[in-house]
Amino acid sequence: MGIVQNNYYSVVFLFSPLWCYGEMGKTISETNLVNHQNCFIFDVQVMVVMRTWNTSKGTTVQRVLFGRSNVYMLFNETYRLLVDTGAKTDGKKLLRRLVSTGKPDGVIMTHTHFDHMGNAGILKDRYAPVFIVHEAEKGYLESGNIPLPEGSCRWTRFISRLGAEKVPHWFQSRGVRADIFFRERYNLEAFGFNAYVLHTYGHSPGSASVIIDNEMALVGDALMGVPGMLFPPYADNIPAVVQSWKKLLDTGCHTFHPAHGFPVGRKKLELAYKRRTH
Ligand SMILES: [Fe+2]
Numbered sequence: 001m002g003i004v005q006n007n008y009y010s011v012v013f014l015f016s017p018l019w020c021y022g023e024m025g026k027t028i029s030e031t032n033l034v035n036h037q038n039c040f041i042f043d044v045q046v047m048v049v050m051r052t053w054n055t056s057k058g059t060t061v062q063r064v065l066f067g068r069s070n071v072y073m074l075f076n077e078t079y080r081l082l083v084d085t086g087a088k089t090d091g092k093k094l095l096r097r098l099v100s101t102g103k104p105d106g107v108i109m110t111h112t113h114f115d116h117m118g119n120a121g122i123l124k125d126r127y128a129p130v131f132i133v134h135e136a137e138k139g140y141l142e143s144g145n146i147p148l149p150e151g152s153c154r155w156t157r158f159i160s161r162l163g164a165e166k167v168p169h170w171f172q173s174r175g176v177r178a179d180i181f182f183r184e185r186y187n188l189e190a191f192g193f194n195a196y197v198l199h200t201y202g203h204s205p206g207s208a209s210v211i212i213d214n215e216m217a218l219v220g221d222a223l224m225g226v227p228g229m230l231f232p233p234y235a236d237n238i239p240a241v242v243q244s245w246k247k248l249l250d251t252g253c254h255t256f257h258p259a260h261g262f263p264v265g266r267k268k269l270e271l272a273y274k275r276r277t278h
Helices: 002-014 030-035 040-049 088-101 120-127 135-143 154-166 238-250 266-277
Strands: 052-054 060-065 071-075 080-083 106-108 130-134 180-182 185-187 195-199 208-212 216-220 255-258
Touching: 060 088, 071 088, 088 120, 130 135, 130 195, 135 180, 180 185, 238 266, 255 266
Parallel strands: 080 106, 106 130, 130 180, 216 255
Antiparallel strands: 052 060, 060 071, 071 080, 185 195, 195 208, 208 216
């Protein structure tokens, strides 16, 4: 079963530039979103897709995109920080959602794969937010061209190499200037958050997670939230992914929000970490 799921998600990942995920509410137009806020579909969308979480210290996190690649927004009274920009195919949807959330002051990149930085260019044009990225991926953010990650099993290794050889242009994005870059951690105090960005590499060289109030973490592709699959099917450095899981557990966070799938509880990650290390 695990192998079947792994293969399925590998194919989804590789062919995702063509993938327009049918998340709930995809038929809602911008007009509906803005003017018909009492309609049932809008309520479902707000509850299911644009779900909001609050930490005990009052930080709000909202999921802005859900499905192909999750995108989150951190809020306080003054600032809004977007975490990732999603796949290019979700660009219009993202801009519609930002009409209701408000413009982002900054964008934190968990990493620069095409399904996370696909809309960096249009966001920079429209809102001019500052872009925060790990220094190992500064060049990739600016060129829009990061190498495809290695597969973490034989099948995904094959898929990754095939993609890199045959259709490399599918995985390129429009580059943007990196305004802020960091090495091990970057404190978000300057934006009024009790939060920081932590280097949790392995999936890619500069993969990073946003740690909020030491309660919630937005982890990008450091782990998956797909039923039956926690380990990323693609990773440049497999042992480093496991070490990054330890770093994430050491933060004390109780919930980990991946860029693909659903939130993962601490116990599930602890169990997976133990299985990988014992
Ligand atoms: Fe990725």
